[in-house]
Amino acid sequence: xxITKVLFLAVTGLCLAAALPAALLACPVCYGAAxxxxxxxxxxxxxxxxxxxxxxxxxxxxxxxxxxxRLARAQxxxxxxxxxxxxxx
Numbered sequence: 276x277x278i279t280k281v282l283f284l285a286v287t288g289l290c291l292a293a294a295l296p297a298a299l300l301a302c303p304v305c306y307g308a309a310x311x312x313x314x315x316x317x318x319x320x321x322x323x324x325x326x327x328x329x330x331x332x333x334x335x336x337x338x339x340x341x342x343x344x345r346l347a348r349a350q351x352x353x354x355x356x357x358x359x360x361x362x363x364x
Contacts (some may be wrong), residue, residue: 306315
């Protein structure tokens, strides 16, 4: 029964693609129209997403470096406050 649903959807999709060939054509971005507003909008969208991603990664990296420095500082103060033990063997 599942095979018939998949087959029905595939045939329906192919019929729609054959009936509406203009919908399958590439957009101006794919054609390479560099001066179209759609291309400029797409470029600005890509730049904004890269900016957000870069800012988040920089923030996470800064947080990890701070944690690393705090851990090193805590370990250094702990070593100084512990009494020295001499091991006899």
